[in-house]
Amino acid sequence: GALVYQYPRRTICKSGTSMRMECQAVGFQATSVAWYRQSPQKTFELIALSTVNSAIKYEQNFTQEKFPISHPNLSFSSMTVLNAYLEDRGLYLCGARTGRYAEQFFGPGTRLTVL
Amino acid sequence: GMPVEQNPPALSLYEGADSGLRCNFSTTMKSVQWFQQNHRGRLITLFYLAQGTKENGRLKSTFNSKERYSTLHIKDAQLEDSGTYFCAAEMTNSAGNKLTFGIGTRVLVRP
Numbered sequence: 001g002a003l004v005y006q007y008p009r010r011t012i013c014k015s016g017t018s019m020r021m022e023c024q025a026v027g028f029q030a031t032s033v034a035w036y037r038q039s040p041q042k043t044f045e046l047i048a049l050s051t052v053n054s055a056i057k058y059e060q061n062f063t064q065e066k067f068p069i070s071h072p073n074l075s076f077s078s079m080t081v082l083n084a085y086l087e088d089r090g091l092y093l094c095g096a097r098t099g100r101y102a103e104q105f106f107g108p109g110t111r112l113t114v115l
Numbered sequence: 116g117m118p119v120e121q122n123p124p125a126l127s128l129y130e131g132a133d134s135g136l137r138c139n140f141s142t143t144m145k146s147v148q149w150f151q152q153n154h155r156g157r158l159i160t161l162f163y164l165a166q167g168t169k170e171n172g173r174l175k176s177t178f179n180s181k182e183r184y185s186t187l188h189i190k191d192a193q194l195e196d197s198g199t200y201f202c203a204a205e206m207t208n209s210a211g212n213k214l215t216f217g218i219g220t221r222v223l224v225r226p
Binding site for chain 2: 034036038042043044045046049091093095103104105106108109111
């Protein structure tokens with residue numbers, strides 16, 4: 001079956017520091033990977049979409065300078081939260097899929113706490 | 116307005132009851148997914164629909180792209196159905212897999 005793993009599941013960092021999170025697709029080739037954030041008591045916002053053979057596209061309010069993403073192959077993606085502050089707290093989800101019209105499979109998320 | 120409007124924001128029902136959630140879309144959507152978020156935050160996929168209706172046990176979902184809505188129906192609610200439910204839709208002109216989420220519905224099933 002199609003599985004998506006995320007690492008770490010939880011992380012705590014000091015304000016102003018950075019942390020990296022990883023996403024791995026198992027059992028399928030992730031031709032596109034989307035990173036979302038769910039802030040406390042809110043819904044999911046798309047941060048950026050990474051598609052094979054295309055540039056990574058960031059949504060409004062999210063930048064490459066703040067959330068650099070790497071998508072080196074069809075099974076792995078990583079995202080770093082640079083200079084994390086309180087407003088960056090939340091659950092970061094990675095959604096991956098293969099093909100243009102397939103459903104998106106989600107990992108369990110990385111929960112970021114900023115002190 | 117919001118691309119995806121989800122209602123109700125909260126739902127309380129007794130065990131054995133039936134109820135439904137609905138998402139209205141401001142534009143034509145290509146597909147919709149419904150998720151249940153458990154207490155650990157994990158999104159559990161319930162349905163993926165490009166059109167029509169699907170059933171899985173006590174759950175049933177319908178997606179009508181032309182009428183711009185999707186519904187999730189819970190039949191004979193059980194305690195384990197408690198959680199937050201999200202619909203997420205992909206726009207027809209989306210080049211990738213961008214999903215726009217509804218605000219979620221907090222469902223509480225009481226004994």
